[in-house]
Amino acid sequence: MADVPTPHNDALKGQIAKSVLMPGDPLRAQYIAEHYLEDVICFNRVRNMLGFTGSYQGQRVSVMGGGMGMPSVGIYSFELFNFYGVEQIIRIGSAGGIGEGLHLRDLVLAQGACTDSNYAHQFGLPGTYAPIADFGLLSRAVATAGELGVAVRVGNVLSQDIFYSADQGAAKRWASMGVLALEMEAAALYMNAAYAHKRALAILSISDLVFTGEELSARERQTSFTQMMEVALSLATSEEE
Known part of the structure; x- marks a missing residue:
């Protein structure tokens, strides 16, 4: 394990659990800590990228x-996996739905993560790498969501580098290949997990439908994100089969 703290994380050795939930928004991390966890400590405030450890059930x-x-996400997940001994990271975030039959508030479990990024170039592979989730986490997430009565879809997502794209037809072309949703982080997380021989899964809440323009209000997003948080927390604290 490398020396810690790092330039991006104030945590000392032992302050971070083996399972980490990772929303994009640090304020969502704070919300989870304040509303779901007990005996909470804040282990990181560097660049306001808040991190907390506590207990759940x-x-x-x-x-x-x-x-x-x-x-x-590449920086933070790399350090967690390689410097802090984290064994699994569960990304929880919003996504734009492009898959047929998706509805607002559905959860998408990212079995695979297509990407237009050059992130994999660093590994020097003689071909194209396909970033995928850990199957154990994925299968348990499906079961957990079912127990909680939360609708889920499982499949490919697109982790894109560009939010405001000049190519207005790109989303339809990705959808034609069965991609369910657009987001910006899962592929890097999955590649870092593979490189470190650790586990990762992205759980995404559909906050808008790209082709129809439908979107959740701020209040409705809070409800959807709560479902996603509960699935992820149950998964993070359950034993692997």
Whole structure:
């Protein structure tokens, strides 16, 4: 384990749990800590990328913001996996739905993460890498969502580098290949997990439908995100089969 703290994380050795929930927004991390966790400590405030550790249903769990885009989540997840001994990271975030039959508030479990990013170039692979979720986490997430009565879809998402794209037809082309939703982080998280031989899963709440313009209000997003948080917390504190 490398020396800690790092330039991006104030945490000392042992302050971060083996399971980490990672929303993009650090204020969502704070919300989870304040509303779901007990005996909470704040382990990181560097650049206001808040991180907390506490207990949920008697199990130790951490939650930390990961920021927007693959460069940001790439830094934080790399350090958690390689410097702090984290074994699994569950990304929880919003996504734009492009898959047929998706509805607002549905959860998408990202089995795979397509990308237009060059993130995989660093690994020097002689081909195109396909970032995928940990199957154990994925299968347990499906079961957990079912127990909680939460609708889920499982499949491919697109982790894109560009939010405001000049290519207005790109989303339809991705949808034609079965991609369910657009987001910006899962592919980097999955690649970092593979490189570190750790586990990762992205759980995404559909906050808007790209082709119809439908979107959740701020109040409705809070409700949807609460469902996503509960699925992720149950998953983070359950034993792997």
